[in-house]
Amino acid sequence: GAVVSQHPSWVICKSGTSVKIECRSLDFQATTMFWYRQFPKQSLMLMATSNEGSKATYEQGVEKDKFLINHASLTLSTLTVTSAHPEDSSFYICSSLGPGLSTEAFFGQGTRLTVV
Amino acid sequence: AQSVTQPDIHITVSEGASLELRCNYSYGATPYLFWYVQSPGQGLQLLLKYFSGDTLVQGIKGFEAEFKRSQSSFNLRKPSVHWSDAAEYFCALNSGNTPLVFGKGTRLSVIA
Numbered sequence: 614g615a616v617v618s619q620h621p622s623w624v625i626c627k628s629g630t631s632v633k634i635e636c637r638s639l640d641f642q643a644t645t646m647f648w649y650r651q652f653p654k655q656s657l658m659l660m661a662t663s664n665e666g667s668k669a670t671y672e673q674g675v676e677k678d679k680f681l682i683n684h685a686s687l688t689l690s691t692l693t694v695t696s697a698h699p700e701d702s703s704f705y706i707c708s709s710l711g712p713g714l715s716t717e718a719f720f721g722q723g724t725r726l727t728v729v
Numbered sequence: 730a731q732s733v734t735q736p737d738i739h740i741t742v743s744e745g746a747s748l749e750l751r752c753n754y755s756y757g758a759t760p761y762l763f764w765y766v767q768s769p770g771q772g773l774q775l776l777l778k779y780f781s782g783d784t785l786v787q788g789i790k791g792f793e794a795e796f797k798r799s800q801s802s803f804n805l806r807k808p809s810v811h812w813s814d815a816a817e818y819f820c821a822l823n824s825g826n827t828p829l830v831f832g833k834g835t836r837l838s839v840i841a
Contacts, residue, residue, distance in 0.1 A: 619772070647828045656819065656833045657773075706772060710826055718763075718829055722772040 615641045615711045619721025626697055626728055634692045634724045636707030642687035643709035647718070648680075651704040660705075663690045697728040731756050733820050735832035742810050743840055750805040750835050752794075752820030760822040762803040763829065764794055767817045776818075779803060790814070815839045 616639040626632050636646055644665050649657040661671045661682050669682035679701075681693040690709075694701050707721040732755040742748050754760060761780050765773040777788025784796040794805045803820060817836050821829040 645826070654834075654836075656831045657829075659828045659830075662828060704770075708829070717775070717778060718823070720765075720773045723770070725770060 615639075615709070615719045617643075617707065617709050617719045617721045619707050619724055621724060622722055623725040624727070626726070628698055628728055629696055631693055631695045632697055632726060634694075634705055634707070634726075636690045636692070636709070636721050638688045638709050638719075641712035643690070644687065645710055646684060646690040647708045648682060648690075648692050649706045649708065651706060651723075653704075657706060660692075665690075694726065697726070699728045702726055702728045731760065731822060731824070731830045733822055733830055733832035735818075735820055735835050737835045738833070739836045739838065741838040741840060744812050745809050748805075748807045748810045748814070748837070750818050750820075750837070752803045752805065752832060753801050754803065754820075754822050755801065756822060756824070758824070759798065760824055762794075762796060763821045763823075764788065764792070764803075764805045765819045765821060766790075767819065767834075769817075773819065776805070810837075810839055812839045812841070 618637045620635045646663040648660045651657045660675045661669045663669045663682045663684040665684045671677045684690040706723040708718045711717045734753045763778045764776040776792045777786045779786045779796045786794050817834045819834045820832040823829045
């Protein structure tokens with residue numbers, strides 16, 4: 614199946630700094646990628662839908678200026694958490710639909726962000 | 730609106746016992762349904778999926794799920810649980826090329 618690679622797998626940063634998380638489709642072109650956030654022992658909540666070459670679509674309640682999403686190529690989408698605060702600490706997971714007309718989602722390994 | 734309900738937050742079963750994890754959904758048509766498993770601090774692994782056709786779906790690791798339209802359910806089953814099956818299980822749906830909507834998850838504990 615298709616492979617989605619997410620990096621880094623974990624990161625610790627200081628309050629006020631920014632952190633970039635990368636999500637790559639390794640063996641296919643991903644027109645659309647999804648970014649999810651998962652709090653401890655909670656489900657995955659969709660943050661935004663990222664489309665190559667256009668602006669991301671954010672879910673209600675997600676601050677677009679805080680969570681910057683860039684999808685500049687068909688194999689890379691990035692999520693930047695700007696001016697991070699401790700409440701941004703969470704598990705972030707990216708996902709992409711498979712190649713072609715696939716309706717199956719493939720997930721990255723996730724990134725554990727801890728803001729201190 | 731689309732929604733997924735997993736009624737059981739936590740289930741404990743003995744190793745070797747059978748398992749059934751419940752999933753109910755709300756959707757205007759027949760959705761695409763999925764079951765994922767997540768180990769602590771890890772990403773999600775797809776266990777199985779239902780798009781159409783045979784309502785009994787076989788997945789990896791000995792799991793199966795049955796789609797029941799009349800009950801709006803897609804319960805996950807395994808005849809004999811192994812200790813390595815302890816994890817968080819998520820039921821999810823989408824309508825094709827839309828993002829997945831997840832249930833809240835069911836945590837499975839396996840005891841000797």
